[in-house]
Structure formats: C-alpha cells, structure tokens
Amino acid sequence: MLTQLINGRILTPQGWITDGSVLISNGKILEVTNSDLAVIGANVIDVKGMNIIPGFVGMHIHGGGGHDYTECSFDAFNAATKAHLLHGATTVFPTLTSTSFDNIIKVAGLCEEMMKTNKVIQGLHIEGPYLNPKMAGSQWGEFLTEPNKDEYTQIIESTSCIRRWDISPEISGGYDFGRYTSSNGILTAITHTEAEYEDIKKAFAAGFTHAAHFYNAMPGFHKRREYKYEGTVESVYLTDGMSVEVIADGIHLPATILKLVYKLKGVEQTCLVTDAVKYAAFDGEIEDSRYIIENDVCKLADHSSLAGSLATMDKLVKTMVNKAGIPLEDAVRMASETPARVIGVENTKGTLQKGKDADIVILDKDVNVRCVFSYGKIVEGTNTLIH
Template structure:
C-alpha cells in the first residue's frame, strides 16, 4: 500500500523541507518530494504542521519496559525493544553490560533470532565490558582484563555484535581493539582513567569512539603539585574520535552538552539514553536494590554515583533543544543520522531519503512523539494522532 505523509516540516539531509511529502511503499521510502499534492491511490496522512523526522537509532541502551537485556531472555529483549520503539527508537542495538561469556552467548543467540525476523528493529548487539577498569566500573561488577581466547571464540561464531566497549588502558586492550577493527566492529572506550598518551595509542589501535562521554572517566586533575589532562580533554584533542552523550538532562548539565556539540560537532556526536529497565515503565527498584530512582535518574543507593538513566530517545532530543539550545535539526541528526553511520547502518536508516527504510517520526511543536512508523508500519500506542 502506498502512504503519503503531507503537511509537515520534513527533515532531509539538505535541511528542512516545507510543504512537501514523504511517499512510503512496501516498508521503504519511495520518495521525498517538494509537493504535497495528493497522489492517486495513496493513503494520505496529515502531519498537521508538525515535524516529520527520521527514526532514532539507539546505540547504547540497557533495557526498558521493566526488563533489562542482561536478563538474556527473548521476553526481556522483545519488551524492552517495544518500549523504546514507542518513543521513536526505530533502530536499536541492545546493550549487554559486563557479563560472563555464557551470558554474552545467550544474548547473541537471542539477538540473531530477532535480527532474522522480518521487519525487525534490532540490527545488532552492543557489548559493554567485561573488560573494564575495576576502579572505574561503578555499578558494574565481574570485570576483568581482555581475554583473547574468550572474545575471539565469541566473535568467530557470530556477526551480530556491532560494537564492544572496554577500558583502553588494560593489558591486552589494544590487541582487542585491533581485532574488533578487523571485524568491522565499533570499538569504544569506557570506564577509564586514560590520559592523553593512553588515548592517542588507543585511537591508533582502533578505539575510535568514546562511550557515555564525561561519565565514568576523569577530566582535568592534579596529582600532587602537577596538573594532568583527563580522558575528556584527551578525547577532545583527538579530532576524528567520535563521542556519545547521555543527554537526559541529569548525567550532564546543559553547558557541557553545548560544549560537546561546539567542539565535536553534529557528525561526531551521538545522543544515547544508557537507559535501564525502568525506562518507559512504571516499575521501580526493589527496596533492597543497589539502585534507586531519584530526581529522574538512576543512582547507586549510597549516592556515590549515577547508575543509568530512565530516558527514552525523544527525551534526549527535547533536552538538547529546550535546555542546551541546540538547533532541532542538529539534535535530530545526533539521534539518527550520526549513530546510524557509526553503527554501519546508514545505508538503510538514519535519514529520510529514497530507498531507505520507512523509519519515520512525527513530533509536535513541544517535541513530543505523536506518531512512529517502523519500516512503514504505524507503531500502535506510540501516537495520539492516528
């Protein structure tokens, strides 16, 4: 069936298009035109003057809807993915936090099954750890140095892992990054104490992305009477190194979000939720849990650290626009186009262009999601318009 979305401001790679339309057929974008004249035989969707933008690409998300991907069950994966889809995440790379090999393999099996399904929004798996600096692990546990036998055996058996994060200063981390690069997998630094020399060497080895930038890594600091650059300043100095920020308005203040945008730019900055199971859910942590929800964010119960967000992708866009004063087009691109490119799926999603998947969102003037199409299918309960 041919669908025509009209009467909205359409975000294209060339900028905003007014009074145009998006034609959708068989799950693909047939055309983005500068005319909103009705096409014969098409089902016409009136966007009512709202924003028509590409679906979001969630590249760092641990769970939602009351389930965590670390549960390693099909129910957990399906529930969490569906919860974020309703908020515009039309492409998702489930994140598995520090886990033993057995759990990684279970997650791989589930992910492969979902990826094989028709119209799947899951395009790969993201693994965080367990190769992490114990001093910087925060709420994560069971961390260790890179184990070559372990990661090679996993990656030789599957192609579904698209990103893997580690602390670059650990013994064997550079070999790990080189191996990931040989497989076309995005290698990211995280939970690290690395300074400039470490970051420069890590980048050369293949660590080209900085996860949850500013969080779980030091900035400018002193040791005795001397001052040293932190991971943050070191990443800024690596011009081609990409970053992601948890733009929930809690993990980073709006001034820092603006600074990252100013220094790294749209094409090297991604917006991520780092969401836990409590996102898009009414479920709260148990009374004896290590994690509490307070001030709209997840924290360790002893208040020593943040532990993750309860944000969805649409929250990130609103934060960047309404609190950090970032242009809407740039905020959308950092939630769609840039992560799609970094995760290797820009050929099929991330922008509204002919031939790409019909992953489309309508947002109102307050930047609330009013409708979501995933591969041309209207997502139930994700809208109030249709």
C-alpha cells in the first residue's frame, strides 16, 4: 500500500517544505517531494495545513499508563510503550530505575523478546544502580552499590539490547565502567552526581559523553567554607562534545534555564526527555504511598524530592515552544533528530528522509498531536485528523 501525505508543512533536515508530500510504502519513507500532486494508486491523506514532523525518540522513560518497566512483564512493557506512542514517541528506550542484578538480567531478556514483536522498543536504558548515595534522590537506596566489574560485564555479555547506561562517574570504579561500556557501543551518561570539573574531564575521557536530566540531581556553582567551586552543570557546559538532556516539562526546569541550555549547548547537543514515571498518561488512582501527584508532577510523599515527571514527548515540545520561546523546528529536532543520533539510531529514526522508518507525527498549529504513524500505519487512538 502506497500512502501519500499532502497539504502540510514538512520538516526535513534542510528545513520546512510547503506544497510538498511524503510518500510511504512498506513502513518506510519512499520519498519526500516538493510536489503535492496526487500519485496514482496512493492512499492520499490531506493533513489540512498542519505540521508533518518526525516521530519523537523517547530515550529516557521509566514508565507510563500505570506501569513501570522495572515490573518486568509483557503487559507493563506494552502498556507503558503504548501510552507514550499515543503522544508521538514512535521510538522508545525503556528505562530501568536502580534495581537488583537479577532483575536487570530478567528485564534485559524480556526487552530482547519485546523487540521482536514491538518495533517501537529499540533497546534498553539502565539508570543506576551504581550511584552516589548523596545524590540518589528518588532512586531506591537498597539497590545502590559501587560498580562491580564481574556483574556489569556479565550483564552486557548476556544481551545485545542495552543501548545506554547511566551512573555516577566519581564513585569507585566509575571510570573503568565508562571505558568498558563505551567500548562496547553503549551510550554512557553521568547521572545523580556531585562531580566537579576535574571529575567531568576524567569521565569524558573515559567515555561518558552524555549528561542525564541536566541540572537535576547534580550541583551547580557552590561554596565550601570561604571558597567557591564549579559544579557539575558548569563542568558539562565547558566540556565540548558532551551532550545533555533536559526534562522540559516546565516543572523540573524553568523556562529561563531551558533557554540557557538551548543557547549554550545548542540543538545538536540537547535532547528532550520525559524521565516519565508510571503515572504519566494515566487516569487511574495512585496506590503507592511513597508517591504523591502535586502540581502536575510526581513527588516523594515526604516532599524531599521530585520523583519523576508525568510528561509525554509532545508536552516537552509544547513547553519549549510556548514557554521557552524556542522555534518549533528546533524543539522538534531536540525531541527526534538529536536523541536519535546521540543514542545511535539515526540511520533509521529521527528525520523525514528517504529510506528511514515511516515514523511520523502530525502536529496542529497549537502543537497538539493530531495523528501518529508508526512504520507507516496510523496508531489506533490518534486518528483525530483522519476521517
């Protein structure tokens, strides 16, 4: 079946195209053209002047729809992934919170199985358990430990699905961990850290090339007694080549900081992430007494820390545009093209180009998702545009 999308603004790597069309066949983009003349035999879809953009790449998502990926079940993986797919995340890397060695092995095995049937899932992301306990935040303390080489090598050698792993680089064994994971093609990121400039320089040299939920769970400029010191934030800004991600829900970071990251790190080095917990895109009741939902964000019940966002990828783009004043095309790129490149799936994801997967989102002028195509097929529940 040949499908043709017409009458929309198409975001390409070269910029916007108007009066063009996108041709889809067998789950791939056949062509992005400057002509909107109907192709004979094609199923023509008029998008009514809206924006045709690449599907979002969710590279840091703990859960959604009432389920957490750490639950390690087919139902949890499918439900959480579908919840975010409905909001335009056509590529998802399920994220594990700090958990046991045995559970990491189990989830990695399940992820491999899921990837055979659910093509939205493109690999596994592990956060922790090798974290600085002083900066652990909502990560559960009973699982925190220093890197154990026998343990992490066994995990990595037992599976091919791990695409990203985040730890605190400054803890004992952290730099060795970074050298090993990065040499195995795994995106290695700093997270939950109090690293300062010399630590970040060592981490970058050891293979840590990304900073998770930038500004959150890491210090900025600070003072100890009478002297002042750069924090992790300033150190990452000073490290050329280290990419960052921001939870652009408008709560974890204010619009002014989102503007600053955009200005200093730029589109090519900034990814938008949800860091979503199980209650994202969920209408049910919260039954876990450890959490509360307040002001559209999830917090620990004792108010000691934010526990994760309730955002979906479309909300991030909308926040960047409407609150931070970022051009739509740049906000979309930070939610699609940049994360696809940073995590290593840019050959098939992230941009609307010939030969790539037909993962496409239709956004209206108010930056609302009106339709989602996954591998060229309309995702059930997102066809408000199509009649």
